[in-house]
Amino acid sequence: MLIDLCAYSNRWRAADPAAKGLFALSGLVSAFAAGNPLAAAGIGAIVSGMTVWGAGIPFSRFFRAALAPLCFFLLGALSLACSVDYRTGDFIWLPGGWTPVGRLAARSCGALASLLFFALTTPMTDQIALFRRLRLPETLIEIMVLCYRMLFVFSEALRDIHTAQDSRLGYASPSLALRSTGNLAAVLVVQVWQRARALHLGALSRNGDGVLRFLGPVFANARRDMVFAFAGSALLFALLAVMP
Amino acid sequence: MRRVDACGNENGGVDAPCPALLEFENVSFTYPDGQPGLDKCSLTIREGSRNALIGANGAGKTTLFLHANGLFRPQAGMVRYAAHPIDYSRAGLRRLRGEVGLVFQNPDQQLFSANVREDVSFGPLNLGLDQKTVRERVDAALDAVRMSGFADRLAHTLSFGQKKRVCIAGVLAMRPRLLILDEPMAGLDHAMRKELLSVFDSLYGQGITLLLATHDIDFAFRWADRIHLMAAGRCVAAFDAENLADNAEALEEAALPLPDIIGLRRHLVGTRALDDSRAPRSVPELLDLLMQRSI
Ligand SMILES: Nc1ncnc2c1ncn2[C@@H]1O[C@H](COP(=O)(O)OP(=O)(O)OP(=O)(O)O)[C@@H](O)[C@H]1O
Ligand SMILES: [Mg+2]
Numbered sequence: 001m002l003i004d005l006c007a008y009s010n011r012w013r014a015a016d017p018a019a020k021g022l023f024a025l026s027g028l029v030s031a032f033a034a035g036n037p038l039a040a041a042g043i044g045a046i047v048s049g050m051t052v053w054g055a056g057i058p059f060s061r062f063f064r065a066a067l068a069p070l071c072f073f074l075l076g077a078l079s080l081a082c083s084v085d086y087r088t089g090d091f092i093w094l095p096g097g098w099t100p101v102g103r104l105a106a107r108s109c110g111a112l113a114s115l116l117f118f119a120l121t122t123p124m125t126d127q128i129a130l131f132r133r134l135r136l137p138e139t140l141i142e143i144m145v146l147c148y149r150m151l152f153v154f155s156e157a158l159r160d161i162h163t164a165q166d167s168r169l170g171y172a173s174p175s176l177a178l179r180s181t182g183n184l185a186a187v188l189v190v191q192v193w194q195r196a197r198a199l200h201l202g203a204l205s206r207n208g209d210g211v212l213r214f215l216g217p218v219f220a221n222a223r224r225d226m227v228f229a230f231a232g233s234a235l236l237f238a239l240l241a242v243m244p
Numbered sequence: 245m246r247r248v249d250a251c252g253n254e255n256g257g258v259d260a261p262c263p264a265l266l267e268f269e270n271v272s273f274t275y276p277d278g279q280p281g282l283d284k285c286s287l288t289i290r291e292g293s294r295n296a297l298i299g300a301n302g303a304g305k306t307t308l309f310l311h312a313n314g315l316f317r318p319q320a321g322m323v324r325y326a327a328h329p330i331d332y333s334r335a336g337l338r339r340l341r342g343e344v345g346l347v348f349q350n351p352d353q354q355l356f357s358a359n360v361r362e363d364v365s366f367g368p369l370n371l372g373l374d375q376k377t378v379r380e381r382v383d384a385a386l387d388a389v390r391m392s393g394f395a396d397r398l399a400h401t402l403s404f405g406q407k408k409r410v411c412i413a414g415v416l417a418m419r420p421r422l423l424i425l426d427e428p429m430a431g432l433d434h435a436m437r438k439e440l441l442s443v444f445d446s447l448y449g450q451g452i453t454l455l456l457a458t459h460d461i462d463f464a465f466r467w468a469d470r471i472h473l474m475a476a477g478r479c480v481a482a483f484d485a486e487n488l489a490d491n492a493e494a495l496e497e498a499a500l501p502l503p504d505i506i507g508l509r510r511h512l513v514g515t516r517a518l519d520d521s522r523a524p525r526s527v528p529e530l531l532d533l534l535m536q537r538s539i
Pocket of ligand 1: 275276277279280281299300301302303304305306307308349
């Protein structure tokens with residue numbers, strides 16, 4: 001879990017998630033609002049710089065986290081860069097010129113950088129606490145809480161079953177591997193169901209009544225963090241103003 | 245002279261047995277697939293006592309505990325808490341679960357928040373306590389199981405024993421009157437077992453009733469006031485720990501050996517190294533007695 005690892009080990013781990021959220025949101029909004037691709041790219045660069053140098057996330061990790069969405073962008077940009085005239089069957093290169101492609105790419109990168117900034121510096125539990133503070137619907141938050149925890153319960157179950165099979169030569173040959181994989185899928189379904197039921201009993205035993213109540217974390221320097229976030233946001237919007 | 249007895253009552257110095265806190269009366273329960281879980285089980289847990297529940301794998305210990313917390317409802321028989329039959333209405337169960345804390349055998353069953361502090365806060369918040377009180381209780385509970393340094397860790401990054409300790413904290417934070425632990429010592433290292441024991445001792449000192457499942461007869465003999473035996477869903481015997489030597493047959497029926505210390509004591513009494521009047525329940529106690537004699 002690359003994102004989790006970064007979120008828990010970065011320099012700004014203890015900063016108020018509201019401040020980080022504000023800065024990320026400013027990045028997102030300003031990148032979308034940027035008419036000039038250069039401004040959008042600049043915003044992306046500033047936010048990425050904050051992530052790598054400010055929060056101290058190693059560039060290699062940042063890059064790895066960005067790789068998958070970047071591939072999507074590339075495909076998206078490619079579909080803008082070339083099209084096929086369906087009547088004649090002719091292949092058309094750059095129907096609208098470079099401008100729309102560049103604008104899309106720059107805006108997307110700026111927005112991506114902003115989202116990554118938030119995801120890589122803010123642990124999921126802090127994010128959820130923030131959403132709760134922002135009064136997002138309780139159901140939505142509970143789904144996030146359970147999914148996040150279940151993600152690990154399931155991956156643990158998956159790993160345990162796989163290891164158990166492997167240790168008894170379940171993957172020794174391709175045909176055995178195929179059989180074991182089928183078995184694994186079947187067992188996993190039952191296990192997932194059982195674990196979900198067990199967690200439900202666990203919640204009931206501590207007087208859970210369907211609503212998941214947790215104590216939110218306290219952030220010591222919330223005010224200072226907010227000041228920094230406002231300053232950072234101002235910088236981004238200033239860039240928009242000088243490069244219209 | 246007025247004094248407070250183990251049950252927390254001022255009884256003017258009379259040592260009456262404490263009233264029963266939890267009672268099972270001929271409780272039967274069969275799992276949906278036909279597996280017998282409990283078979284006409286009767287058992288009494290007295291207020292302020294330390295109880296060990298012993299039984300082989302599959303004897304029905306976990307099933308019994310799930311009944312005590314109102315998670316399962318007996319198909320026959322009755323469970324009473326504080327002299328009243330359990331009220332299975334929403335409000336009744338709320339009250340029961342606020343007083344009867346259950347620590348599960350498998351810690352993953354109990355941890356559903358990713359974050360340790362959050363998870364421990366779940367129970368007390370459900371009791372309707374305010375944030376400040378909950379915060380204090382969470383800190384105190386984590387401190388009691390020596391996990392304060394792990395408050396901000398993620399549950400899935402903890403070891404099995406650490407998860408187990410967090411689970412115990414999650415229930416301690418609810419300040420139960422009866423604390424039930426399903427094999428709390430399993431998977432814990434020696435140091436942690438000792439620490440956990442001292443936690444139990446301090447809870448016992450505060451008048452909290454303890455019931456724990458274990459496979460360790462030596463531990464049960466050393467620690468418990470009362471020992472309950474289970475076999476194949478039946479509650480086959482219950483006796484005060486000090487009378488354990490007289491219940492060898494019941495132990496044998498449950499496929500359990502006598503604690504080593506009893507055999508050792510018998511041998512020492514036979515060789516006149518120890519006099520008959522003393523019945524040590526642990527090796528340190530026995531050593532103490534031997535040292536006293538040799539002085
Ligand atoms: N969910 C279930 N469905 C069907 N049968 C079950 C279920 N859980 C337990 N049983 C059966 O009920 C009986 C009692 O099980 P229980 O879990 O209470 O035993 P236990 O004394 O806690 O054992 P252990 O020492 O292994 O934890 C066993 O025969 C078991 O196979
Ligand atoms: Mg069990």
